Amino acid sequence: MIARKYGLTVSKLKALNNLSSNVLLTGQVLKVTEGEIDSTITNPETSPIKRSTDNFPDLSRANAIEVDYDVKLNSKTEPFRTSINLASKPINAVNKFGQRFTVTREFYENGQKYLELSQNGMVKGYVPASAAVKVPKNSKVIYLDAGHGGSETGAYSFGTAEKNLNLNITRRLSSDLRKQGYTVYESRTTDKAIPLNQRTIEPNRIMPDLYLSVHHNAMPNPGSARGIETLYHNSSIDEEGYMTMAHHKYTNLQAESKRLADTVQSYLIAETGAVNRGARPQNLHVTRTNDAPAILVELGFQDNYSEYKNLTSPSYQNKLIKGLLKGINAFLN
Ligand SMILES: [Zn+2]
Structure with missing residues (x-):
């Protein structure tokens, strides 16, 4: 099914994904092109309905089930219809990429599951279930990335690897956020x-509501710099081979990433009193290829001895975590 939909042979699809069997798992991500854009599709299990057997009969639209859960749209190719008539002319769901809806009904047509999407009690449209990913209804979602890890230490100064400083911050921050x-x-x-x-x-x-990658900084000339900076993606700094992804032009992602960067940076500076190196665009994989508002924070220069002493002290780390918490709360609420 998937191979046919994307115009690939089964063997080509398997080769692209290093698959050895024809059996797929729900939620498994498949690579369908070798390019960066449209490189994955997802098959989220969006139904909260308990089924007694795997052969649950298809439901006609007349027998649609009423449901109540939230999704975000994450498809670049599926149709979005404002009419329940599946013969009506669709727009591409990429126009709604990243938007949150409440699913109010599910129905099947020709064996395919469709969702009725609402916002503020008003029906807004219909998409195939494969165009949406389920998100928590009453909880915002945050994705934390501790930079580097394993054999990749990141910066290394005064006997301390950056990867460990990063992980210490994300572990404590995740606990406070939960x-x-x-x-x-x-x-x-x-x-x-x-x-x-x-x-x-x-x-x-x-599809989190924000993405935060945590790093600590160092200079080629150690000890020559100090302070905190927050980096985000903006198409003004595109380079050949490292371009803003095509579907992002349908979203407000760039403006939101800048707002997130400005907000977090100002709270970090307020809490720590560190040198303010500002929030600015930089072309980085984790921010450029992210479908959520995304930033990378450089919490200080660990190769500068006075700053190193701060970055390894629990009381200063508490200030960093407090600044990140306040910035995240200010952005999301
Ligand atoms: Zn780093």
Whole structure:
């Protein structure tokens, strides 16, 4: 089915995804092109309905089930219709990419599951279930990325590897965020390597409300700089081969990433009193290829000894975490 839909042979699809069998798991991400854009499709299990057998009969639209859960649209190719008539002319769901809806009904047509999408009690349209990913109804979702890990240490100064400073911050921050009711995902909770090109695959499947990558800084000439900076993507700094993704032009992602960067940076400076190196665009994989408002924070220069002493002290780390918490809360609420 998937191979045919994307104009691929089954063997080509399997080769692209290193699959050895023809059996797919729900939620499994498949690679359908070798390019960066449209490189994955997802098959989220969006139904909360309990089914007695795997052969649950298809439902006619007349027998649609009333449901109540939230989704975000994450398709670049599926149709979005404002009419329940599936023969009506659709627009591409990419026009609604990243938008949150409440699913109010589910129905099947020709064996395919469709969702009725509403906002503020008003029906807005209809999409195939494969165009949407389920998100928590009453909890915002945050994705934390601890930079580097495993054999990739990041900066290394005065006997301390950056990867460990990053993980210490994300682990404590995730705990505080969960206490405040957020749903938090972490790219790693242990000292393990994650290839750069993997760092946005999971978040782009989950569709969080914000993405924060935590790093500590160092200079080629050690000790020559100090302060905090927050980086985000903007198409003004595109480079050949590292361009803003095509579907992002349908979203307000760039403006939201800038707002997130400005907000978090100002709270970090207010809490720590550190040198303010500003919030600015920089062309980085984790921010450029992210479908959520995304920033990368550089919390200080660990190669500068006076700043290193701060960055490794629990009381200063508490200030950093407090600044991040306040910035996240100000952005999301
Ligand atoms: Zn780093």
